[in-house]
Amino acid sequence: MSTSAPRRTASFSETLLSGDDERLVTLLARRPDLATPAPSSLLSLVARASSRTSLERALAGRDALELQVLETVLVLDPVSGPVPVDAVAGALGTDDDPQPAARALSVLEEHALVWTPGGPPGTAFRPAPGLAEILGPYPAGLGPTGGPDDLALPFSLPADAPPGAAAVLDALAWGPPVGVAPRSDPAARRAVSWLVEHGLLHATDDRHVVLPREVGLALRGGRTHRDVRTAPPVPDGPVLGAATVDAESATAGLEVVRLVARLVTTWPEAPPGILRSGGLGVRDLRRAAATLEVDDTTAVAVVELAAAAGLVADDRDDPPSFTATDAAEDWLGDGLGERWAALARGWSRSRRTPWLVGSRDEKGALRSALDPELWRPWVPRLRTAVLDVLADAPGRGLRPDDVVAALRWRTPRAVPPEQAVVGLLREAELLGVTGAGAISTPGRALLAEHDTDPAAGPSAPRESPAGPAEAFASVLPAAVDELLLQGDLTGIVPGRPSAALERLVEVAADVESRGAATTVRFGAASVVRALDHGRTADDLLTELAAHSRTPVPQPLEYLVRDTARRHGRVRVGAASSYVRAEDPALLAGLVEAAALRHLGLVQIAPTVLVAAVPAGELQAALRERGVVSAVEGPDGRVLVADGTRRRRAPDGPGRTVVGRRRRPGQPDGRAAGAGPGTDGAGRPARSAELVARLRAADRADRDPTPATADDDGPAAPGAPRAGLAARTGPPGAPTADGAPGPAASGPEDDVPAPAGTRGTTDPVGALGLLRESIADGTMVWLEVVGTGGFPTRRRVRPLTLDAGRLRAQDPARDAELTVAVHRIASVTPDQP
Numbered sequence: 001m002s003t004s005a006p007r008r009t010a011s012f013s014e015t016l017l018s019g020d021d022e023r024l025v026t027l028l029a030r031r032p033d034l035a036t037p038a039p040s041s042l043l044s045l046v047a048r049a050s051s052r053t054s055l056e057r058a059l060a061g062r063d064a065l066e067l068q069v070l071e072t073v074l075v076l077d078p079v080s081g082p083v084p085v086d087a088v089a090g091a092l093g094t095d096d097d098p099q100p101a102a103r104a105l106s107v108l109e110e111h112a113l114v115w116t117p118g119g120p121p122g123t124a125f126r127p128a129p130g131l132a133e134i135l136g137p138y139p140a141g142l143g144p145t146g147g148p149d150d151l152a153l154p155f156s157l158p159a160d161a162p163p164g165a166a167a168v169l170d171a172l173a174w175g176p177p178v179g180v181a182p183r184s185d186p187a188a189r190r191a192v193s194w195l196v197e198h199g200l201l202h203a204t205d206d207r208h209v210v211l212p213r214e215v216g217l218a219l220r221g222g223r224t225h226r227d228v229r230t231a232p233p234v235p236d237g238p239v240l241g242a243a244t245v246d247a248e249s250a251t252a253g254l255e256v257v258r259l260v261a262r263l264v265t266t267w268p269e270a271p272p273g274i275l276r277s278g279g280l281g282v283r284d285l286r287r288a289a290a291t292l293e294v295d296d297t298t299a300v301a302v303v304e305l306a307a308a309a310g311l312v313a314d315d316r317d318d319p320p321s322f323t324a325t326d327a328a329e330d331w332l333g334d335g336l337g338e339r340w341a342a343l344a345r346g347w348s349r350s351r352r353t354p355w356l357v358g359s360r361d362e363k364g365a366l367r368s369a370l371d372p373e374l375w376r377p378w379v380p381r382l383r384t385a386v387l388d389v390l391a392d393a394p395g396r397g398l399r400p401d402d403v404v405a406a407l408r409w410r411t412p413r414a415v416p417p418e419q420a421v422v423g424l425l426r427e428a429e430l431l432g433v434t435g436a437g438a439i440s441t442p443g444r445a446l447l448a449e450h451d452t453d454p455a456a457g458p459s460a461p462r463e464s465p466a467g468p469a470e471a472f473a474s475v476l477p478a479a480v481d482e483l484l485l486q487g488d489l490t491g492i493v494p495g496r497p498s499a500a501l502e503r504l505v506e507v508a509a510d511v512e513s514r515g516a517a518t519t520v521r522f523g524a525a526s527v528v529r530a531l532d533h534g535r536t537a538d539d540l541l542t543e544l545a546a547h548s549r550t551p552v553p554q555p556l557e558y559l560v561r562d563t564a565r566r567h568g569r570v571r572v573g574a575a576s577s578y579v580r581a582e583d584p585a586l587l588a589g590l591v592e593a594a595a596l597r598h599l600g601l602v603q604i605a606p607t608v609l610v611a612a613v614p615a616g617e618l619q620a621a622l623r624e625r626g627v628v629s630a631v632e633g634p635d636g637r638v639l640v641a642d643g644t645r646r647r648r649a650p651d652g653p654g655r656t657v658v659g660r661r662r663r664p665g666q667p668d669g670r671a672a673g674a675g676p677g678t679d680g681a682g683r684p685a686r687s688a689e690l691v692a693r694l695r696a697a698d699r700a701d702r703d704p705t706p707a708t709a710d711d712d713g714p715a716a717p718g719a720p721r722a723g724l725a726a727r728t729g730p731p732g733a734p735t736a737d738g739a740p741g742p743a744a745s746g747p748e749d750d751v752p753a754p755a756g757t758r759g760t761t762d763p764v765g766a767l768g769l770l771r772e773s774i775a776d777g778t779m780v781w782l783e784v785v786g787t788g789g790f791p792t793r794r795r796v797r798p799l800t801l802d803a804g805r806l807r808a809q810d811p812a813r814d815a816e817l818t819v820a821v822h823r824i825a826s827v828t829p830d831q832p
Contacts, residue, residue: 761825
């Protein structure tokens with residue numbers, strides 16, 4: 001009678017590698033960090049999937065139900081082996097409706113957090129290697145395995161149990177499962193001792209006991225969690241009509257567009273300086289708030305919005321200052337919907353944290369607006385998550401604590417700070433993305449556009465009837481082109497002004513109040529402002545009459561004409577140099593000369609000309625024309641040339657306006673986020689192409705065709721590579737080039753490694769194989785470089801991998817060894 005070797009179950013890495021390429025492509029789409037930087041092999045890719053850093057990222061995006069399902073699989077796998085869907089649903093207490101557990105397991109399998117050994121995907125599941133280290137020693141509040149396996153449900157203590165034993169078990173049942181053994185209470189001490197003797201508790205030392213997992217499950221009636229919620233909490237906010245929400249959104253959007261337009265038109269006239277730290281000073285911020293007639297907090301939000309949309313930036317002059325960009329001029333000429341959409345898109349992609357302005361950093365310095373350090377990489381993700389919460393509660397005005405509660409269920413391992421949520425909600429309300437606390441029609445359009453953006457990640461696109469610009473235009477009230485002029489030099493705009501009326505009111509009047517109607521007042525200063533913009537008295541009166549149903553009131557007409565008569569009597573101009581002479585004949589003909597037109601000569605008196613160029617350039621041009629001149633100082637004395645003092649060329653170009661902003665800390669000319677494994681736009685390399693390339697490289701490594709190149713030439717494809725990975729035998733066996741290997745160092749070193757096994761010298765892949773071996777309890781061949789520099793091979797069973805050290809059991813020596821990870825040269829699975 002012959003016996004066959006027991007069938008070996010495929011490991012985590014073998015299961016992933018043996019699947020089709022579509023499964024790996026899905027994995028890279030769900031966990032894009034696995035492709036950055038591009039892995040060198042499929043084994044390295046799979047090993048990354050079980051690394052601590054990647055697992056932490058994957059768990060950070062899982063909701064409460066998925067984490068409870070994952071803990072359930074992690075708890076039941078050591079007790080009963082691979083866990084089917086029905087067992088997970090029963091342990092969660094949702095066996096009457098197993099669909100939520102099945103959907104959660106499907107998502108976890110796509111993220112390679114659970115896997116199906118030895119069968120089709122979706123049948124029975126095991127946790128991915130490395131999860132036990134991250135989720136802690138007591139998942140779901142349950143202790144380690146090792147209790148009695150014959151516990152019946154419902155569980156009850158035998159009749160001979162001492163008093164107090166049931167109370168001890170009840171105290172540890174729902175976790176934490178570790179307790180302190182009492183010393184002063186004899187009855188409690190006897191109860192604990194009896195429980196330890198009967199295997200219902202385990203003593204970890206002379207003071208502490210732990211409740212075994214099997215006993216904990218029995219006490220819970222087979223449940224792993226006491227409270228299981230299969231859907232996010234439903235907020236109880238007030239129900240609002242869509243018309244109300246959109247009306248509030250339109251009002252806020254109109255106001256923020258007006259404020260940004262005011263900012264970008266006033267800053268070029270008096271650009272605020274830039275602090276040494278790169279931000280906007282407190283005085284300049286308060287000056288901007290006074291100009292916009294808002295509080296400091298709103299001024300910060302407006303300034304940050306304008307910067308995020310690329311409308312204001314550092315002019316890179318010396319000294320530097322903030323001013324409007326070239327894009328701001330084009331933005332001012334766009335329609336209202338396009339202007340709002342530009343602000344909303346800039347906000348949706350911004351990594352800035354304006355809500356931190358006014359607080360102090362780690363060094364105690366005050367954070368200022370437009371500070372280059374005031375950005376965080378997680379802000380776009382949190383902004384999208386907040387808008388998702390609002391979109392899932394349509395028509396409900398949510399409070400910040402409602403949003404935080406929903407986010408706490410969606411990502412329990414990455415709960416955002418409440419300050420950030422409050423700040424983002426306030427920005428959304430100021431921008432008009434929300435109205436009365438609920439997401440608006442333009443906000444939904446913005447969220448839909450972000451979801452379909454390739455750089456935004458693999459989220460499901462939302463349906464939206466139009467883009468942000470069209471959506472905002474659709475919620476705006478009808479524009480009015482009428483101005484009700486009053487005899488007291490005031491006017492009323494009964495609604496949202498048209499573009500032409502808005503421009504007229506902006507330059508010719510001062511706003512007194514805003515609301516459903518806008519009240520404006522005309523005065524001498526406002527009329528002068530209109531005249532400064534190129535209008536004459538007749539032009540201004542004609543425009544006013546075109547927007548008024550009644551004739552222009554006589555007091556307003558008198559004001560306009562009287563101000564126009566006085567406007568321009570005294571004129572101010574700019575000149576860089578001048579020419580004066582005692583005899584007017586010497587200056588005759590210079591202003592009309594075509595060759596001197598580039599000098600910008602203007603005659604302001606019979607004996608005085610002014611020019612737009614420096615004095616030295618003006619003197620040189622006049623001498624070329626035959627006019628001998630001398631340069632004089634402010635006191636009229638002729639300056640004497642000094643050979644020791646030479647004119648210096650400017651350090652750089654003149655003042656320019658920069659339309660494209662650079663992310664803080666990022667050098668010029670480098671694409672944001674670009675790096676290994678990414679394309680020029682900074683997005684991960686296409687998953688299908690990456691998997692195909694790694695699959696081809698894997699087939700080349702498996703090809704046993706020997707090298708055909710000469711000894712001194714490059715190896716042919718498929719040839720074994722030199723180094724530690726090329727040697728599969730134990731020390732003392734011949735290496736790939738025929739030379740004898742290092743001497744053996746122990747009895748186990750003489751045992752050859754199994755033929756056909758696939759090891760790795762890649763550090764990431766080696767750690768992945770060790771985690772798999774720890775999870776499965778299997779053996780590996782470990783090649784370790786000793787203190788003398790010689791590698792030795794030992795067949796061991798890895799036990800733990802923590803803090804850069806591997807603890808393993810050596811059966812041949814009946815001993816344990818601890819190895820520093822940096823001394824491990826290669827790891828090869830011991831396959832029967």
